[in-house]
Amino acid sequence: MTTTTKPQLIDGPVAKTLLNLTIPMIFGMVGIVAFNLVDTFFVGQLGTRELAALGFTFPIIMVIGSLAMGIGTGASAVISQAIGRGDNHQVKRLTTDSLISCHACWSHSL
Numbered sequence: 001m002t003t004t005t006k007p008q009l010i011d012g013p014v015a016k017t018l019l020n021l022t023i024p025m026i027f028g029m030v031g032i033v034a035f036n037l038v039d040t041f042f043v044g045q046l047g048t049r050e051l052a053a054l055g056f057t058f059p060i061i062m063v064i065g066s067l068a069m070g071i072g073t074g075a076s077a078v079i080s081q082a083i084g085r086g087d088n089h090q091v092k093r094l095t096t097d098s099l100i101s102c103h104a105c106w107s108h109s110l
Contacts, residue, residue: 071098075095075101078094079091
């Protein structure tokens with residue numbers, strides 16, 4: 001019979017844990033920047049008006065993205081507190097509610 005244990009973020013050295021959490025985020029951010037650069041390059045090939053339209057929408061998308069990021073950051077703090085308390089029902093409820101609110105934020109803005 002095998003016993004399963006949940007991995008805990010509080011076990012082990014802090015520097016190693018932070019590095020393990022940071023590396024995937026770095027790859028994700030580089031991927032987003034690379035996508036935007038390639039997108040801008042190809043839209044620029046279409047013409048200056050099309051590139052201007054892309055530049056006009058940038059601040060709007062940034063506001064929407066910042067709002068979604070704020071909701072996600074707040075939700076992760078509240079969810080992590082519920083995980084720390086061991087309240088699995090509350091974790092499921094908060095996760096579902098935060099995903100619905102982020103989805104509502106994005107779908108109403110488009």
